[in-house]
Structure formats: C-alpha cells, structure tokens
Amino acid sequence: xxxxxxxxxxxxxxxxxxxxxxxxxxxxxxxxxxxxxxxxxxxxxxxxxxxxxxxxxxxxxxxxxxxxxxxxxxxxxxxxxxxxxxxxxxxxxxxxxxxxxxxxxxxxxxxxxxxxxxxxxxxxxxxxxxxxxxxxxxxxxxxxxxxxxxxxxxxxxxxxxxxxxxxxxxxxxxxxxxxxxxxxxxxxxx
Amino acid sequence: xxxxxxxxxxxxxxxxxxxxxxxxxxxxxxxxxxxxxxxxxxxxxxxxxxxxxxxxxxxxxxxxxxxxxxxxxxxxxxxxxxxxxxxxxxxxxxxxxxxxxxxxxxxxxxxxxxxxxxxxxxxxxxxxxxxxxxxxxxxxxxxxxxxxxxxxxxxxxxxxxxxxxxxxxxxxxxxxxxxxxxxxxxxxxx
Amino acid sequence: xxxxxxxxxxxxxxxxxxxxxxxxxxxxxxxxxxxxxxxxxxxxxxxxxxxxxxxxxxxxxxxxxxxxxxxxxxxxxxxxxxxxxxxxxxxxxxxxxxxxxxxxxxxxxxxxxxxxxxxxxxxxxxxxxxxxxxxxxxxxxxxxxxxxxxxxxxxxxxxxxxxxxxxxxxxxxxxxxxxxxxxxxxxxxx
Amino acid sequence: xxxxxxxxxxxxxxxxxxxxxxxxxxxxxxxxxxxxxxxxxxxxxxxxxxxxxxxxxxxxxxxxxxxxxxxxxxxxxxxxxxxxxxxxxxxxxxxxxxxxxxxxxxxxxxxxxxxxxxxxxxxxxxxxxxxxxxxxxxxxxxxxxxxxxxxxxxxxxxxxxxxxxxxxxxxxxxxxxxxxxxxxxxxxxx
DNA sequence: TCATAATCGAGACGGTACGTCCCGTCTTCCT
DNA sequence: AGGAAGACGGGACGTACCGTCTCGATTATGA
Numbered sequence: 017x018x019x020x021x022x023x024x025x026x027x028x029x030x031x032x033x034x035x036x037x038x039x040x041x042x043x044x045x046x047x048x049x050x051x052x053x054x055x056x057x058x059x060x061x062x063x064x065x066x067x068x069x070x071x072x073x074x075x076x077x078x079x080x081x082x083x084x085x086x087x088x089x090x091x092x093x094x095x096x097x098x099x100x101x102x103x104x105x106x107x108x109x110x111x112x113x114x115x116x117x118x119x120x121x122x123x124x125x126x127x128x129x130x131x132x133x134x135x136x137x138x139x140x141x142x143x144x145x146x147x148x149x150x151x152x153x154x155x156x157x158x159x160x161x162x163x164x165x166x167x168x169x170x171x172x173x174x175x176x177x178x179x180x181x182x183x184x185x186x187x188x189x190x191x192x193x194x195x196x197x198x199x200x201x202x203x204x205x206x
Numbered sequence: 207x208x209x210x211x212x213x214x215x216x217x218x219x220x221x222x223x224x225x226x227x228x229x230x231x232x233x234x235x236x237x238x239x240x241x242x243x244x245x246x247x248x249x250x251x252x253x254x255x256x257x258x259x260x261x262x263x264x265x266x267x268x269x270x271x272x273x274x275x276x277x278x279x280x281x282x283x284x285x286x287x288x289x290x291x292x293x294x295x296x297x298x299x300x301x302x303x304x305x306x307x308x309x310x311x312x313x314x315x316x317x318x319x320x321x322x323x324x325x326x327x328x329x330x331x332x333x334x335x336x337x338x339x340x341x342x343x344x345x346x347x348x349x350x351x352x353x354x355x356x357x358x359x360x361x362x363x364x365x366x367x368x369x370x371x372x373x374x375x376x377x378x379x380x381x382x383x384x385x386x387x388x389x390x391x392x393x394x395x396x
Numbered sequence: 397x398x399x400x401x402x403x404x405x406x407x408x409x410x411x412x413x414x415x416x417x418x419x420x421x422x423x424x425x426x427x428x429x430x431x432x433x434x435x436x437x438x439x440x441x442x443x444x445x446x447x448x449x450x451x452x453x454x455x456x457x458x459x460x461x462x463x464x465x466x467x468x469x470x471x472x473x474x475x476x477x478x479x480x481x482x483x484x485x486x487x488x489x490x491x492x493x494x495x496x497x498x499x500x501x502x503x504x505x506x507x508x509x510x511x512x513x514x515x516x517x518x519x520x521x522x523x524x525x526x527x528x529x530x531x532x533x534x535x536x537x538x539x540x541x542x543x544x545x546x547x548x549x550x551x552x553x554x555x556x557x558x559x560x561x562x563x564x565x566x567x568x569x570x571x572x573x574x575x576x577x578x579x580x581x582x583x584x585x586x
Numbered sequence: 587x588x589x590x591x592x593x594x595x596x597x598x599x600x601x602x603x604x605x606x607x608x609x610x611x612x613x614x615x616x617x618x619x620x621x622x623x624x625x626x627x628x629x630x631x632x633x634x635x636x637x638x639x640x641x642x643x644x645x646x647x648x649x650x651x652x653x654x655x656x657x658x659x660x661x662x663x664x665x666x667x668x669x670x671x672x673x674x675x676x677x678x679x680x681x682x683x684x685x686x687x688x689x690x691x692x693x694x695x696x697x698x699x700x701x702x703x704x705x706x707x708x709x710x711x712x713x714x715x716x717x718x719x720x721x722x723x724x725x726x727x728x729x730x731x732x733x734x735x736x737x738x739x740x741x742x743x744x745x746x747x748x749x750x751x752x753x754x755x756x757x758x759x760x761x762x763x764x765x766x767x768x769x770x771x772x773x774x775x776x
Numbered sequence: 777t778c779a780t781a782a783t784c785g786a787g788a789c790g791g792t793a794c795g796t797c798c799c800g801t802c803t804t805c806c807t
Numbered sequence: 808a809g810g811a812a813g814a815c816g817g818g819a820c821g822t823a824c825c826g827t828c829t830c831g832a833t834t835a836t837g838a
Contacts, residue, residue: 020781032337033792033816035241042298046315046837047315047316048351050798050799051798051799052799053798053812059811060811061810061811061812062800062801062811063800063802063810063811063812064811066800067810068822071798071799072800117314117317119313120314121314121315122785123370124310124311124313124314124370125235125237125311125314126237127307129372130371130372130373133371134337134371134373151818163383166380166387167387168384169363169367169368169384170360170364170384170387172360172363172364173362173363173365173366173367173368174359174360174362174363174364175363176363176366176367177359177363178359179270179368180313180314180366181323181324181328181366182311182312182320182324183317183321193356194356195358196354196361197391200391201390201391206778217780219789240820241819241820241821242819245790245791250788250790251789251792252791252792252821252822253790253791253822254788254790256821256822257788257789259821260821262821337824340838349818402687409814412740417590422801425697427696430792430793430794431794432793435816435817440815440816441817441818442817442818443793443797443798443815443817443818444814444815444816446795447814448599450795452795454811489643497694497731500692500694501694501695503750504618504687504690505616505691505694505695507615508805509673511753512751512755514751514753524780532764542595546760547765547767549742549743549744549747549748550740550743550764550767550768551813552743552744553739553740553742553746553747553748554739554740554742554743554744555743556743556746556747557743558743560690560693560694560746561693561703561708561746561749562700562701562704563700563701566715570736573736574736574739574740577733577737577771578740580771581767581770584747604824615793620823620824620825621824621825622824625785629785630784630785630786631784631786632784632785632786632787632826633785634783635824636826636827637784640826641825642824642825
C-alpha cells in the first residue's frame, strides 16, 4: 500500500516535470531548454530529474509522448478519408507544437533514440492506421491490393516535410488535397 | 574573368575548411563536431573559421551545399520517371550521408536557417524538377492539369521521412515504387 | 561555531585554488598566468574558479591577501623603530614575491580594483601602524604633533618605488636607513 | 639628401603613430588599447607599426617618452625647494595622465622593460636632480653630507605610491608638504 | 613615357586565452 | 531517509587580440 503510494507520488512528480518541460518549450525552443530551468519550474532538484531520465533528450521524448497521449483515437463510424484527415491534422499540430519541434531536434541529433521513438510511437500509430485501412477494405471502401506502407509514407512524409523544411504547418486544405490525391487510386469507384 | 573570381565566395582555404567538416562528420556525428577539431584538421586557426561563418551551424549548411554541388543535373534525354528516380536516389544518398544527417540536425535545431536552406537549396531543386515536369508535359508524357506542388511533396516527403524517422536509406526499389505510385495518376495512358 | 564556519569565506577548495595560483606565479609571471592552468593545477574545472571569482585579476588579489595573511602582527614590546623595520621588510618581501609582482600588475591594470585593495589591505595596515605610532607617542618615544600620513607615505612609498621601478628588493640596510631618516625629525631627543 | 628625406618622413609617421597611441589612451585605458585601433587612427597598416616596435608595450614606452620630452627643464635661478616642487608636480601629472597610467601597467607587466625605462628615463632625471642638489650645496642652501639617494626615493616614492595605490593625483599642497618634510633635516639653518 | 620595383594600406591568418554556458555527477544540509 | 539546492569537473562555445604574412593598389624610378 505504502509502496503504491510512493509510486503514485513519484509518478505525479514525473508528470510535473514533464509539464515543466512542456512549459519551458512553449517559452523557448530546444536549444534554450536547460535541465536547471526545468528543475526550477518543477520545484525539484536536478538529481530528481536524472533519477528517471538519463539524458535531457529522453525527457523531451517522454514529454512528447505525454503531450500526444490523449490524441489519436480513431472514429470507426466515420469514413476512411475523414479519419485520415483528422489523424494527419492532429499529427501536424502535434509536430508543429514546440514540444514536437523539440522532438524533431532530438530525433535528428540522437539517432540512437530513433528506434525507441519508432517502436513506442510511430509503429503503434501505423498499426492503428492499418486497422483503419483493413476496416475500409472490409467495408468495400478501398481496394485490397495496394502497397499500403508506401501509401502511409506518402501521407505522413509530406506532413513532416512541410513542417521541417518549409517551417510551415500544413493547413486543413493542404491535408485534404493530400489525402484525396493519395487516396484516389485506391478508392473503389464504379 | 576577374569578376568571376571575385564572385566565387569560396577561397581555397574555405574549401579546405569545408572538407575538414566533411571529414569530421564522417568520423562522428553532429553532436561530436567541434569547431576546434575542424580547425585542427584544416590546419587553421579557430578565428579563420569564425571570420567566414557566424556559427557552427552555418558551416554545416555550406558543407552540405558544397557536398551536393556537383550532383543533381537533369538528363533531358531520359524519361521523367528515370530522371525522378535518379534525383530521389541522389537526394536520399546525400541526406543519408553524415553531412546530410548533420544538416538535418541543424535544420531542426535552428529554425532561422530553414528559410535560408529553402531559398538556396530546396527551391532551386524544386524549380529544376518543375522544368522536368514542363518538358514531360510538352512531350505529352503527362497530364498538364495536376497539383504538382503536392506531387513533389509526395515524392520528396517520404524520402526524408524514411531517413529521419526510420533511420533508413530508401533503396532503389523503394524509390522506384514510390515514383510509380505517385506518377500513376498523372501519366497519359491510352 | 557554525556561524563562524559560515562566515569564513574560504572553503578548502578555494584555498587549493589560491595555492595553485601562487604556485603558478612562482613558475612564471602574471602575463603567463592562465586560468586554465590554474584549474589544472588545482584539479578543478574552470567554472569552479569563475563561480567564486569574477576575473583573473580578483583571483590574484585574493591570492596576495591569503599569501600575506599571517604576516604583519605588531610586536608591542619592541621599539617603534624595530617594529617599522620589521613591517617594511615583510612588506618588501611580500611585494617582491611573484605574487606581489602579479598584484602590482593587477593594480596597475585594473584601476577599479585599487579601491578594493585600499580598503581591504592598505587601510588596515596603515591603521595598525597608526596604533604603533600612538603607542610610541604615549610612551614618549616620539612627538605627538607631526604629519603622520605623510610620514607613512615616506616609508611605504620608497619601498614600492624601489621594487617597481628599480626592479630591486630593498635590503635590510636600505630599510634601516630609510626608517632612521624618516624617524629622525620626530624622535623625542634631549 | 634623399635618404634624409625618407628618414624624416618616416620619423613624421612614427610621430603620428605615437600621437595615435596617446589619443587612444586618452579615450580608454591600456587594457582597451589595441594595435589595430592605433593603426586605424594613424591611417597606417599594422605592419608599419611592427616595423618599428616589436611589441605593443614598447609603443607605450616611446609614447610616454615623447609625451614627457618637453617637460622637466630645471630652473637654475630658483631655489631648490621651488625646483623640487615643480619637478614633482610635473612628474605627478605625467604619471597620472592616461599615458603615464599605461606606462605603469607596462612596467609592472614587463619587467624586462624596467631596466630600459630606468636607463632612458629615470636615471637622467635623477642625475638632473642630483645636479640641482649639487648647486644647492655649492650655494650653501643645504648640507653636503646626506644620503641623497635615499632622499630622492623619499620624494619620488610617495608620489608614485599615491598615484598607484591611492589612485589619486597628489595636489600641490601635498607635494609642498612632502618636499618641506624631506628637506627639513638637510636645510642649512642658523 | 611607360614598364618595373619598392612601399605600404588593408586585412587574412595561426594561435592562445578569455569568460560563458550547460551538461551530468556528487555533496551538503534541511525537513 | 529523501530530496532540494547547488557545487563540481569537464568541455565547447564564440570573442578578442596578438604578432606574422600575403596581396594589390599606389607611387617612385630608371630605361
């Protein structure tokens, strides 16, 4: 019981730390993020932070996970197109948020974290979308034979591309057009 | 002739410095890149580096430009598809090269450099590809009415996406499939 | 007791750093003194030094203070003459020591430190000597009416002068003669 | 003839450089003095400066010499006291001038220059004053048997002492009192 | 009168130390 | 006993100047 309490307590504290990271990133980008500042914001000693995270970069990763945790439920009742548009919009917003920006730096700078990020974040998301596609296939919305992996890259890729290299958050219109373009060849039409 | 000499920004010494950056990046990634190490490799004082580049990040940008300068000529005699495949392959290799990796970090970390990179590197490349498309249209290879910007993102985006988030250099097969997928709706067929 | 501990500004580590400064100055003069070298000698990071001292110059000042801390007690049982000779000899030695030499550079180079040095070092010393004079007056050794400030300058001045401009440590004989010369008009004789 | 002309010209240029040093020192102290700034003020290339002076410190020495060249003639018709007061006042002003301040730094910082300064500047001055004393002896103004070297130190020393350590230009009153104090035991009175 | 040489400004260069920043670890001292 | 506070070793940063060295433009000379 007491152990649980301790765990809970530290879990709450961890949340506070991640919140502090998010707040700090809202006020300045990754290069201005310092562990000391985070500690001060969270009312915590630096050692407490390093007890749970080996490096600053991991902190950012977890902050991003926490930040995007609630997002990304699928809506089984809507069409594939609607779901995709919603997914990509949320993704774009998440990536364009200061926390997402910081994540991009971390991913680029620490290649050893890429696989962790892939396993824990990207893969689940892709599988989710895969399910979406399966359902659409079963509903007869789209063709069953198609290079879906490539299709997903064609959806996700441009979003990241726009944010990273054009420094621009793709708007709803862009995303709709993108989805329509990519979806066109695969839709069952008659 | 003399005017040309004035115009070309890169003296021999600056070239040597960029070479030193490339070499250093080949031996370790961006986070291990040190201006002092670069200076030592180039047999140059630190001040010489800072005389020409304000920040380490700009050094990396110029190194990337130099590294990819010779690349990317179009081949007017080949088909659009062949040209695209070749372009994307070269791009993928450039980005996956240590220098490209470093560039990604810099772009992610210094958003103020994004527009410079866009202007000086991405935009010319896009215009080049646009010409390619124009030629293909005139040759009747592809349709004239199409959202080509979006199409370019669909080509470039996935390449970057694979490299950044999957930490993987897209192989020839991937690129061919990608090009075919994206090109399919726009090809004039009968 | 604990208050005392708090009050004493010099932790063990700070002492080690000052020792390292002294050692470094023994091996080379001020212009060769490097903070990095000091740090290395003290087995300390550069930041530790800059945490406690704003500038290299202040380090030297404190080193001089530490170096001359134990010195300069008066000997109430001896005659004024004996005390003065002893004081000036010690002063001369302190100034001629590498640490003293460095101090002279710092004082000359950083006029803003002069007043600090005056307050914390020269003034106490002068007051001490003033007491000495008061005692001598009360003992009837010397006259009570005399421009003692000027007298002190006539004692201290030549010592510094010899060291700075003649690059020469005044010997015992010089000091005795100086004291006798300056003291002559003020001694009570009959 | 032509050689002379060349020599003259360069001599004029050297003067301009020394003037530039003086001007620069008037606007900021020695630590802010840079050779590049001097060169710019003098409208001269850095190499021209280094052609005639090995180091920045020597430049300052020569500037001081030039600055005080015209000063310090003795006035044989006046009393010893008057002459001494005038001498010391001029000395004090010269030392307190930015150029003098810079000189003090250089002397303190480059002990190898001390002897040069001694030979070329201090010694002549002392000999001059010695003559003054000789004349006073012959006129019967002062006693013939006296430690004159020590006496000179008692005059020069306090002046330097006040300027260096009290950061204060001794005023006329101070100097008069000093001279009177030091002169008292040596004056022939009846 | 024009080519050739000497001079000198401008400033690039290798180098060195500075003082700052912040990492990730370790210590202290309070609660 | 645990944790906030923050000292610590370390190491890269970007800056400032030093004293040396190239490079052209500008004279000055001599054929």
